[in-house]
Amino acid sequence: MQPSSGKNVNQRIARISAHLDPPDLHMENTASVSRLNCRAKGGAAGFRVAVLGAAGGIGQPLAMLMKMNPLVSVLHLYDVVNTPGVTSDISHMDTGAVVRGFLGQQQLEEALTGVDLVIIPAGVPRKPGMTRDDLFNINAGIVRTLSEAIAKCCPNAIVNVISNPVNSTVPIAAEVFKKAGTFDPKKLLGVTMLDVVRANTFVAEVLGLDPRDVNVPVVGGHAGVTILPLLSQVKPPCSFTPKEVDYLTDRIQNGGTEVVEAKAGAGSATLSMAYAAVKFADACLRGLRGDASVVECAFVASQVTELPFFASKVRLGRIGVEEIYPLGPLNEYERAGLEKAKKELESSIQKGVSFVRK
Ligand SMILES: NC(=O)C1=CN([C@@H]2O[C@H](COP(=O)(O)OP(=O)(O)OC[C@H]3O[C@@H](n4cnc5c(N)ncnc54)[C@H](O)[C@@H]3O)[C@@H](O)[C@H]2O)C=CC1
Numbered sequence: 001m002q003p004s005s006g007k008n009v010n011q012r013i014a015r016i017s018a019h020l021d022p023p024d025l026h027m028e029n030t031a032s033v034s035r036l037n038c039r040a041k042g043g044a045a046g047f048r049v050a051v052l053g054a055a056g057g058i059g060q061p062l063a064m065l066m067k068m069n070p071l072v073s074v075l076h077l078y079d080v081v082n083t084p085g086v087t088s089d090i091s092h093m094d095t096g097a098v099v100r101g102f103l104g105q106q107q108l109e110e111a112l113t114g115v116d117l118v119i120i121p122a123g124v125p126r127k128p129g130m131t132r133d134d135l136f137n138i139n140a141g142i143v144r145t146l147s148e149a150i151a152k153c154c155p156n157a158i159v160n161v162i163s164n165p166v167n168s169t170v171p172i173a174a175e176v177f178k179k180a181g182t183f184d185p186k187k188l189l190g191v192t193m194l195d196v197v198r199a200n201t202f203v204a205e206v207l208g209l210d211p212r213d214v215n216v217p218v219v220g221g222h223a224g225v226t227i228l229p230l231l232s233q234v235k236p237p238c239s240f241t242p243k244e245v246d247y248l249t250d251r252i253q254n255g256g257t258e259v260v261e262a263k264a265g266a267g268s269a270t271l272s273m274a275y276a277a278v279k280f281a282d283a284c285l286r287g288l289r290g291d292a293s294v295v296e297c298a299f300v301a302s303q304v305t306e307l308p309f310f311a312s313k314v315r316l317g318r319i320g321v322e323e324i325y326p327l328g329p330l331n332e333y334e335r336a337g338l339e340k341a342k343k344e345l346e347s348s349i350q351k352g353v354s355f356v357r358k
Pocket residue numbers: 052053054055056057058059078079080081121122123124125126135139142145146161162163164165166191192193194195222267268269270273
């Protein structure tokens with residue numbers, strides 16, 4: 001019995017292998033990967049996406065949700081630690097995207113080659129008592145290194161920057177791309193979607209609505225007073241008392257700190273951020289596919305104000321950011337908030353620029 005059952009198994013493997021493309025070389029580097037971890041024929045058509053920092057608190061659920069996205073055909077998971085395990089785990093999900101893992105700096109370029117969208121949640125998160133700017137010293141260097149590799153390996157990809165402080169890391173990426181001669185302002189986007197997601201949730205609570213029916217534009221940047229919700233432009237149209245405006249503005253601006261404090265040293269928002277990142281990445285991919293009227297808020301190179309970068313509503317299309325919308329009519333409260341936001345943003349942007357130019 002023994003020899004014949006072994007033979008049957010081998011025949012079965014041979015039959016399955018005949019339906020598979022050549023083995024995925026990247027995966028062969030990982031621990032328990034067999035010949036069967038190859039790309040199945042008939043895998044979904046779609047976009048190629050890389051997640052840099054894929055083994056982290058945001059990276060893992062983000063990778064899982066991207067594996068569930070029908071617009072994704074190939075998902076590259078890169079980190080400096082633990083990608084073999086995360087890749088093996090996620091690759092068992094019976095969704096269309098093929099998952100490949102890349103571990104360590106020596107595999108970074110391979111992870112980036114040929115991708116359409118790069119999502120960057122790599123870097124350290126806050127602990128209670130820290131500001132996002134306190135992360136600059138570590139995360140600036142990480143984003144610079146990753147951006148250099150992007151400029152080299154996938155200069156035409158759309159780049160979604162999540163790593164904090166976003167107000168500085170986006171200018172850092174822009175400077176790296178400028179140095180490399182690859183900067184395309186339409187393709188570099190700082191992810192501020194979590195501010196919109198929070199604003200929709202908190203406003204819906206106050207109004208007694210389903211958050212899915214609420215849309216709050218949040219402009220400026222992604223830290224404290226630079227996060228400027230435009231409560232006068234909420235859809236559906238509504239009004240708030242001055243007390244509600246104060247409460248909502250404060251809660252939206254400090255939503256990140258609320259989570260940092262609740263996690264008490266164990267990091268910052270990861271699950272809601274992964275959700276927001278995937279919502280935003282999906283919008284970028286729908287734009288790339290050619291869908292009409294894909295509009296989201298993002299921190300981009302902009303002429304909406306006198307600052308070189310600013311978050312506002314943008315229309316996403318085949319080439320990335322196809323249109324940046326003006327802020328629209330602001331009330332007095334929002335105009336005062338805008339002045340405060342610009343002051344802080346200016347120095348955060350300059351700090352990022354100087355980091356690369358120094
Ligand atoms: N834009 C936004 O709205 C938000 C941004 N963030 C930021 O996202 C970043 C990541 O947060 P978490 O996932 O919670 O942190 P984490 O520490 O759980 O994960 C970060 C991951 O990055 C990896 N990493 C470190 N250096 C790397 C490098 N050179 N190349 C590739 N990967 C590298 C680490 O190994 C780790 O797996 C933080 O900077 C955090 O402040 C967090 C929440 C919201």
